[in-house]
Amino acid sequence: MAExxxxxxxxxxxxxxxxxxxxxxxxxxxxxxxxxxxxxxxKRIVAAQSGPVILVGHSYGGAVITEAGNDAKVAGLVYITxxxxxxxxxxxxxxxxxxxxxxxxxxxxxxxxxxxxDKAKFPxxxxxxxxxxxxxxxxDSQVPWGVGALSGTISEPAWKTKPSWYLVATDDKMxxxxxxxxxxxxxxxxxxxxxxxxxxxxxQPNAVAALIEKAAKSTDTxxx
Numbered sequence: 001m002a003e004x005x006x007x008x009x010x011x012x013x014x015x016x017x018x019x020x021x022x023x024x025x026x027x028x029x030x031x032x033x034x035x036x037x038x039x040x041x042x043k044r045i046v047a048a049q050s051g052p053v054i055l056v057g058h059s060y061g062g063a064v065i066t067e068a069g070n071d072a073k074v075a076g077l078v079y080i081t082x083x084x085x086x087x088x089x090x091x092x093x094x095x096x097x098x099x100x101x102x103x104x105x106x107x108x109x110x111x112x113x114x115x116x117x118d119k120a121k122f123p124x125x126x127x128x129x130x131x132x133x134x135x136x137x138x139x140d141s142q143v144p145w146g147v148g149a150l151s152g153t154i155s156e157p158a159w160k161t162k163p164s165w166y167l168v169a170t171d172d173k174m175x176x177x178x179x180x181x182x183x184x185x186x187x188x189x190x191x192x193x194x195x196x197x198x199x200x201x202x203x204q205p206n207a208v209a210a211l212i213e214k215a216a217k218s219t220d221t222x223x224x
Contacts, residue, residue, distance in 0.1 A: 010075070010216045011049040015042055015068075017059025017082070018145035019117050019126070020138055020199075032145050035063060035090070035152025042068040049073060054216050057082045058201050059175065060149060063091055069158025075219040077162055078212050080201050081169040084183040086157050091150045094179070103173040114144035125173045127199035134202070159187035165215045166191045167200065167208060174198040190214075 018032055030041045042064055046053050052075035057065035062082025069077050083091050098104065106121035117126060122139035130138070166184035170177050170193055177193075184191045194200060194207045201208045 010052055010054055010219050012054045012056060012212055012216060013042065013045050013049075015055060015057040015061035015064050017057070017061045018115070018149065019142050030061075030064070032060070032143055032149055034146055034148040035067065038064045038149065039068045043071055046071050046073050052219060054078060054212065054219055056080060056212055059083065059198065060091055060145070063152070063154065066157050066159060067154050069162055070156055074158065074162060076215050077159055077164040078215045079164060079166040079184065079187075079189065080208055080211075081167060081172050081175055081180060081198055083175065084157070084159060084164075084166070084187045084189075085154045086186065087155065088153055090153045093153075094183075095150075099176055099178055102176040102178075105174050110147050111144075113147050115147060115150075116142050116144065126197065127202065128171065128173065128197040129203040130197065130199050135199075138199070138202075157187075159189070163215075163218070164189040165211055167211050168193040169196045169198060169200040171195055172198045172200075 015030060030038045032038060053073050054076045055065040055069050055074055056078040058080040059082050062079045062084050065077050066085055083094055085094060106118035106125050108116050108118055119139040123132065123135035127135040127138055164187050166189035168177055168180045168184065168191060175198065192211055194204060196204050
């Protein structure tokens with residue numbers, strides 16, 4: 001049996017996106033109120049680690065790791081069907097002009113400065129390949145996504161100086177696959193494409209874990 005390289009030197013920090021809580025990645029939680037708050041929450045976790053860190057961001061979590069990834073301890077970034085903004089960009093600017101014919105996420109009008117997805121449309125848009133009962137639970141357990149989180153801009157994208165990996169979900173109805181390909185190419189990411197929904201981290205955890213493991217092994221090797 002081939003020896004599996006030790007990953008003990010690398011810590012993987014998972015950052016979830018908007019509308020959902022950390023239950024998809026057990027034990028993960030950030031406030032999703034503003035980009036500044038979420039970056040600060042992520043940096044606190046990074047600071048607590050003793051060695052190099054791989055940041056993994058899903059959806060809006062990609063914007064968070066793009067900014068938080070400038071921390072000296074961060075050795076690499078993994079985007080899971082996520083936003084990867086450039087300097088001065090925000091989630092708002094990236095979704096402002098959707099491609100013709102692209103599915104429109106069922107985001108309801110803001111309520112007291114927070115956003116939710118239409119519960120009835122949530123499964124088809126966010127989690128079409130997730131078990132129906134779990135998708136319904138995800139819809140019912142939505143975490144309010146602060147409008148301020150969408151408008152928070154990136155000061156310096158970490159992907160310009162850190163290696164990155166990107167999983168494109170080809171059946172995504174929240175972030176159009178062409179947009180994912182554009183952002184991943186611009187970032188110079190190592191890309192894999194997997195047929196799945198926006199909730200691919202729930203529906204196909206093995207594919208997601210494989211990419212994270214690839215990034216961790218690459219970083220572990222580079223730091224030795």
